[in-house]
Amino acid sequence: MSEYQAQIVWExxxxxxxxxxxxxxxxxxxxxxxxxxxGSSSPHSVPLPMSDASAVDPEEAFVASLSSCHMLWFLAIAAKRRFCVDRYVDTAVGVMEKNAQGKVAVTRVTLRPEVTFSGDKRPTRADIEHLHHTAHDECYIANSVKSEVLCEPVFRD
Structure with a gap:
């Protein structure tokens, strides 16, 4: 088991x-x-100036974490298969709307990775699709999207 920590501070x-x-x-x-x-709320949720458009909002962080995890798996799998990746650019997009339960949620994230390869061994289109499929299957974040979220308040006396 591994643990990861992030601290959010607002005053x-x-x-x-x-x-x-x-x-x-x-x-x-x-x-x-x-x-x-x-960090900040999204200006789509809370109007300026109470939001800061230059900061990362939770929705952007969610989309970025999915994209980053997919990319890291893709690179690892490509290296193992001996395909040399020179550049990987993904302009990922998340859509927020009401879900089946009527709650506002990020209902879809679309990754659009563009990968440049070099070297003697170049992947075919089928190879690239397989690399992305495998990366998606292995991505910790994609596998966690329906994870349990607990809230355990800390009380200072």
């Missing part, structure tokens, strides 16, 4: 009227390796 600025719903949604996403990323 209200004293001049913001929290009770009137006039507060910044900007926060920090802190990762165990030391990376700190600016």
């Amino acid at each position: 209200r600025s004293p001049d913001e009227d929290f009770l009137a719903n006039r507060y910044s949604r900007r926060h920090q996403l802190r990762f165990d390796g030391g990376a700190v990323v600016a």
Whole structure:
């Protein structure tokens, strides 16, 4: 078993009227390796200026994590099959809409990877499709999309 940690930190600025719903949604996403990323709600959900369009919103992070995991598996499988990848670019798109239960959710994520190869051994179209299929089957994040989410509040006395 492996564990992964992310810390989300938000603090209200004293001049913001929290009770009137006039507060910044900007926060920090802190990762165990030391990376700190600016986070915010999406301007699609919470209007500017309470959202920060330059920060990463949870929906974007979700789409990016699926794309990144797929890419990492694709690269590993391609290397094992002796296909030399020079470049991998994926413009992934997530769609948020009401799901079958009437809840707003990211109902679909479409990956559109464009991969450039070099070397003597070049994959066929069928090879590339198989690499992507295998990467999708192995992707931890894609396999986790229906994972259980628990909330265990911490109380400080």
